[in-house]
Amino acid sequence: MLVDHNLGGIVKDATVLDGPAAVIAELRREFPDEPMMTISQVSPADARRLVEPALAMTDMTVDPPGAEDFAAHRAFAHARMRVLPPSPAAEPVEVGDAERAALVIVVNQLWDDDPPEAWAAARRLLDDGYEGHEILHHLALLVAPELHAALTERPVDVEGYRRALSDLAEHGIR
DSSP, rough: EEEGGGGEEEEEOOOSSSHHHHHHHHHHHHHOOOTTOOOOOOHHHHHHHHHHHHHHHHHHHHSSSSSSTTHHHHHHHHHHHHSSSSOOOGGGOOOHHHHHHHHHHHHHHHHHSSSHHHHHHHHHHHHHHOOOHHHHHHHHHHHHHHHHHTTTOOOOHHHHHHHHHHHHHHOOOO
């Protein structure tokens, strides 16, 4: 699985390998000092804990970027995750419609780099050690009031939202 945390933790590619050791060795040779890439072996339960949220985020993303053949491997990836042992952190989390809508808005804003303040805020949180799903939820908390305003036919404060993103990018979470 190739999970891109810079795009909110979506799966960009998945493949089935007979001999993963050779592929891992090749990736380590090709990207020896890549700070944004982690190649590590994890337990089956941890693999499920790490990959299931990425698959869910990918499923919520409209036209996710990635390898064109990922669609062919998507069903296999979901099936494979279901046979792995659950980890304590792998319990499903209920996400309401409003939160899901806010998350989709954030993912699309990051993908489109519009507004650019969203990406700056996400990078700050990433630099502060937050994981992809945490970053998305923090950004969704900022977009939620504007989403509510739009749904209740009140004025949306786009500039206020941009200021909040800029403040987050500058100061992090306080």
